[in-house]
Amino acid sequence: MNNYNSQLSMLSLPQKLKELVLKWREEGYKDATEKTKRLLDFWFNEAHELGDGTEFEYRNAQREAIETLIYCHEILKVRNLYELNRALGEPLPAVPSSYIWPKYAFKMATGSGKTMVMAMAVVWSYFNDYTKNFLLIAPNLIVLDRLGTDFIDGKIFRKYPLIPTEWQGGFQLDVIGADDSPIPKKPAVLPGLSDLKDAAATMLRWFNLK
Structure with a gap:
C-alpha cells in the first residue's frame, strides 16, 4: 500500500505543479524577476522571424518546461525533489542529505525541443546572474x-x-x-x-x- 501511495503521489505532483505554473502564467508571472519577465514576454508573446524569413514560435512543451524550471527556482525557491514535495504538501521521497547540488529534471519526448530548452535555461541563468x-x-x-x-x-x-x-x-x-x-x-x-x-x-x- 505504501508503494502504491508513493506512485500516486508521483503522478499527482506533476499535475499539481502544472496547474500552479499555468495559474502563474495567467497572473503575468507574478513575483518573477524583471529580467525573467522580459525573457518570458520576449519568447512567448512577441512575434519572431528567423534569418531566412521563416516565422518562428516556441513549442508548448518548451514553454511549459522553462516556465516550470523558473517557477520552481524563483517562486517556490526549491532546489530538489525533496524541497518540491515539501512545498507542495506531498510525501517526502528522500532525506535532504542525498542532494549535494540543486537538481531539476524534465521528461520531454524525442523531437519536442530539449536542446532549445537548454539554451533558454542558459540565457535565463546568465542574465539573472544565477550562474x-x-x-x-x-x-x-x-x-x-x-x-x-x-x-x-x-x-x-x-x-x-x-x-x-x-x-x-x-x-x-x-x-x-x-x-x-x-x-x-x-x-x-x-x-x-x-x-x-x-x-x-x-x-x-x-x-x-x-
Whole structure:
C-alpha cells in the first residue's frame, strides 16, 4: 500500500505543479524577476522571424518546461525533489542529505525541443546572474555531435530568438568543446561525458570550484 501511495503521489505532483505554473502564467508571472519577465514576454508573446524569413514560435512543451524550471527556482525557491514535495504538501521521497547540488529534471519526448530548452535555461541563468558557467553532459558521441552543432561558436543563440535585441551586446559566452583547453572567460562546456563522477570532476577542474 505504501508503494502504491508513493506512485500516486508521483503522478499527482506533476499535475499539481502544472496547474500552479499555468495559474502563474495567467497572473503575468507574478513575483518573477524583471529580467525573467522580459525573457518570458520576449519568447512567448512577441512575434519572431528567423534569418531566412521563416516565422518562428516556441513549442508548448518548451514553454511549459522553462516556465516550470523558473517557477520552481524563483517562486517556490526549491532546489530538489525533496524541497518540491515539501512545498507542495506531498510525501517526502528522500532525506535532504542525498542532494549535494540543486537538481531539476524534465521528461520531454524525442523531437519536442530539449536542446532549445537548454539554451533558454542558459540565457535565463546568465542574465539573472544565477550562474555564467554551464556544463552540458552528453550520453554518447552522437548526442555530443548534435549539441556541438548547435552550441559551438554560439550558433543557437544567434540563429533563434533567445535574447532580446537590447540585451545581445551583453551576452558574452565562450563555448568550448570537450577536447579544448580551458580559457579564462566564462564558458558553456560540451564534454562528451555520461559518467556523472567524471562530469563533476571536469566541472570542478575547469571552473576552479572547491
